Amino acid sequence: MLKKYRLAYSLAWQRELEYRSTFLMERVRSLTLLVSFYFLWTTLLAGRASFLQYSLSQILTYAFGMHLLRALVLSSRSWEVISEINSGRLSAYLLRPISHLGYWITQDLADKTMNLISAVLEILVLVTVLRAMLYLPHRLVTYLAFGLAILGAMTIYFLLSYLASAAGFWTSESGGPRFCFELFLEFTAGAFFPIDILPRTIQALFYALPSPYLVFFPLNVWLERLPPQAIVQGLAMQVVWVAALAWLVKVVWRRGLRLYGAEGG
Amino acid sequence: MTAIEVVHLTKRFRVHQKAPGLRGAIRGFFHREYREVQAVEDLSFTIAPGELVGFIGPNGAGKTTTLKMLSGLLYPTAGRVTVLGYTPSDRQAAFQKQFTMVMGQRSQLWWDLPAWDSFLLNKEIYEVPDEAFRRMVQELSELLELEGLLDIPVKKLSLGQRMKAELACSLLHHPQVLFLDEPTLGLDVVMQHKIRQFITAYNRTHRATILLTSHNMDDVAELCERVIIIDHGHLLYDGRLTELVSRYAPHKLISVDFHAPINTEALAALGRLVTANGLRAQLEVPRAEVSACASTLLGRFPVADLSIEEPPIERVIRSIFTHQPVPPSHAQEISSGL
Known part of the structure; x- marks a missing residue:
C-alpha cells in the first residue's frame, strides 16, 4: 500500500537530480540570505554582549537555524498544485487510486531531504570558514522538543501550502497568491529576523497566526529561551493548528473538487 | 447487464465572461460577470460489456465533458451515471482499478523520466502483481512495438511514440472499461492505423468496453459498429453506423x-x-x-x-x-x- 508513495518519493529524487541547475540556484539564493544575515548580526553586535536579549552566539545560531529551517520547513514543491488545478493536470491523480495529498507529501519530503542535505553541508562549511560560535542546547530534552517542533512546523507549512493551492479551484491566477503568501508567511514566521524584536502589539498579532510556529518557535526551543511551560504550550498550539488546517484542507478541497473543471484534454 | 449507464445526464458550467478590450478587463477586475453554459443536456444511453462505441460530435458538443463525468472527474449537475455498477464521482479505488481514461492531450507519464518509471509507478498505484505486470508489459510491447522506447526520457519521444507509451501505461492494470478521448490526435496516418489496430485487438482479447471520441472519421468507421452522436449536449443518434448512413x-x-x-x-x-x-x-x-x-x-x-x-x-x-x-x-x- 505504501509502496506507491515510496516509489513516488524516489521518482521525485530522480527528477530533482535532472534539474541540477534549478536546485543549485535555489541553494545560492538561500546561502546569500544566510551570509547577509551573518554579517548584519556580527556588525550589529560588534562590541556588545547582547542585542535585544540575544547573545552573539544565540543570534548567529538563529541565522544559521533560519537557513536550516528554510530548507526543512519553508521549502515546498506543493506550490505546483495550484498550476496543476488550473491546467487540468490534477485529473491524472483523480483518475487513479492514489491520494493526491499523500502523493504531494512524498514530493515535498523528497524536496526537503535534498535541501536539508545541502543546507547542512553549507552550514558546516560556513561555520568552519567563519569560525562562528553556535549555541548548542545544554539539556537533552531540548533536542527532543526541537525535533517535535520541527515535525509540527513541517506539517503546518505543508497544510498551509496545500490549502493555499486550492485557490486554483476559484482563480486561474497562480503567481500572485503564491508570492504574497510566501513573503507574508516568511516575515511572520521569523524567517528574516526573530519576531520578538518587533513591538509587542505586532508580536501579539503574529501569534494569532500559525506562522510563528514554523521558524521562530522551533529556534527558540533550540536556543533554550523558553521555559518548559511555554514549550509545551507551543507544541500544543502546533497540534491545534495542524488539526484546524487539516479540517480546512478537507472542507476546502471537497468544495473545490466539485467546482473543478478538469480543463484541457 | 450494462457496463455503462447514463440517465438524464446534465452538466452546466458557470463561466467568467469578459468584455473585449482594456475597458472590459478593468470592468471585469471590479465586477465579474458570469454566464451559465450548458455542456450536456438530458443525455441517456447504455453500453453493454465488450462493446466498442464511437462517441462523436462537433467541437463543444459535450463529448469530453461526458467522458469526464463517466470517469469521475466532474460531478453531474443532474442525472445519474453508473460505470460497472459504481458512481464514478465517488472515486472509489475498486472502481478506479477497473477503468482507464486516455486523453490525447493529457499525459500521466513523468515528462523528465523514462516511461518505464511511470510504468513502475502505475504498477504500484494499481497494485498489479509482478507476474501480471510482466505479462501485460510483454503483450503491450508487442502490440504497440514499444521496444527501445521505454528507457528514453518521455520528453525526448515523438508525439506518436509518446501516445503509444501513454496507452500502454494506462492499460497496465488490465482495465475493463476504456474511455479514449481523441487517441489518434496529431498522429500521422501510419501511427493512426497502428493505434486503431491496437484498440481492436485489446477490445477482442480482453472483452473490454470501449467508448471512444474522435474527430477522425476513419477511427470511427474502422473501429465502431455503434455510434452515439451528440450536438450541443443533446443526443442526436444512437445506433449502428450502417443504419446511420442509410437513414x-x-x-x-x-x-x-x-x-x-x-x-x-x-x-x-x-x-x-x-x-x-x-x-x-x-x-x-x-x-x-x-x-x-x-x-x-x-x-x-x-x-x-x-x-x-x-x-x-x-x-x-x-x-x-x-x-x-x-x-x-x-x-x-x-x-x-x-
Whole structure:
C-alpha cells in the first residue's frame, strides 16, 4: 500500500537530480540570505554582549537555524498544485487510486531531504570558514522538543501550502497568491529576523497566526529561551493548528473538487 | 447487464465572461460577470460489456465533458451515471482499478523520466502483481512495438511514440472499461492505423468496453459498429453506423466508365446526373432504385466499369450537424475532420 508513495518519493529524487541547475540556484539564493544575515548580526553586535536579549552566539545560531529551517520547513514543491488545478493536470491523480495529498507529501519530503542535505553541508562549511560560535542546547530534552517542533512546523507549512493551492479551484491566477503568501508567511514566521524584536502589539498579532510556529518557535526551543511551560504550550498550539488546517484542507478541497473543471484534454 | 449507464445526464458550467478590450478587463477586475453554459443536456444511453462505441460530435458538443463525468472527474449537475455498477464521482479505488481514461492531450507519464518509471509507478498505484505486470508489459510491447522506447526520457519521444507509451501505461492494470478521448490526435496516418489496430485487438482479447471520441472519421468507421452522436449536449443518434448512413443518406452514388461516348440525356433519365465527363459519369440514385438502375446501365449502355458507393461517413455526419442533406459530389468534400 505504501509502496506507491515510496516509489513516488524516489521518482521525485530522480527528477530533482535532472534539474541540477534549478536546485543549485535555489541553494545560492538561500546561502546569500544566510551570509547577509551573518554579517548584519556580527556588525550589529560588534562590541556588545547582547542585542535585544540575544547573545552573539544565540543570534548567529538563529541565522544559521533560519537557513536550516528554510530548507526543512519553508521549502515546498506543493506550490505546483495550484498550476496543476488550473491546467487540468490534477485529473491524472483523480483518475487513479492514489491520494493526491499523500502523493504531494512524498514530493515535498523528497524536496526537503535534498535541501536539508545541502543546507547542512553549507552550514558546516560556513561555520568552519567563519569560525562562528553556535549555541548548542545544554539539556537533552531540548533536542527532543526541537525535533517535535520541527515535525509540527513541517506539517503546518505543508497544510498551509496545500490549502493555499486550492485557490486554483476559484482563480486561474497562480503567481500572485503564491508570492504574497510566501513573503507574508516568511516575515511572520521569523524567517528574516526573530519576531520578538518587533513591538509587542505586532508580536501579539503574529501569534494569532500559525506562522510563528514554523521558524521562530522551533529556534527558540533550540536556543533554550523558553521555559518548559511555554514549550509545551507551543507544541500544543502546533497540534491545534495542524488539526484546524487539516479540517480546512478537507472542507476546502471537497468544495473545490466539485467546482473543478478538469480543463484541457 | 450494462457496463455503462447514463440517465438524464446534465452538466452546466458557470463561466467568467469578459468584455473585449482594456475597458472590459478593468470592468471585469471590479465586477465579474458570469454566464451559465450548458455542456450536456438530458443525455441517456447504455453500453453493454465488450462493446466498442464511437462517441462523436462537433467541437463543444459535450463529448469530453461526458467522458469526464463517466470517469469521475466532474460531478453531474443532474442525472445519474453508473460505470460497472459504481458512481464514478465517488472515486472509489475498486472502481478506479477497473477503468482507464486516455486523453490525447493529457499525459500521466513523468515528462523528465523514462516511461518505464511511470510504468513502475502505475504498477504500484494499481497494485498489479509482478507476474501480471510482466505479462501485460510483454503483450503491450508487442502490440504497440514499444521496444527501445521505454528507457528514453518521455520528453525526448515523438508525439506518436509518446501516445503509444501513454496507452500502454494506462492499460497496465488490465482495465475493463476504456474511455479514449481523441487517441489518434496529431498522429500521422501510419501511427493512426497502428493505434486503431491496437484498440481492436485489446477490445477482442480482453472483452473490454470501449467508448471512444474522435474527430477522425476513419477511427470511427474502422473501429465502431455503434455510434452515439451528440450536438450541443443533446443526443442526436444512437445506433449502428450502417443504419446511420442509410437513414441520413437516402441516395447512393453510381460511377460508370463507358467504352464509347454516350447520350447524357438518356443517362439523366435514370437519376440525378452529378458529373458527365466524356467517357465517365456519376449518378445519384435513391437507395431503393440502385439495383434496377445498375442493371439498366449494364443492359443499355456500353459499360466498361461500374461501381456503387455509399457517401463517405464523414459527409453523412457533417450533414447531420448542419441539418443539410448529404451533398452528393466528391468534389464538395472537405478532407479535414468534422
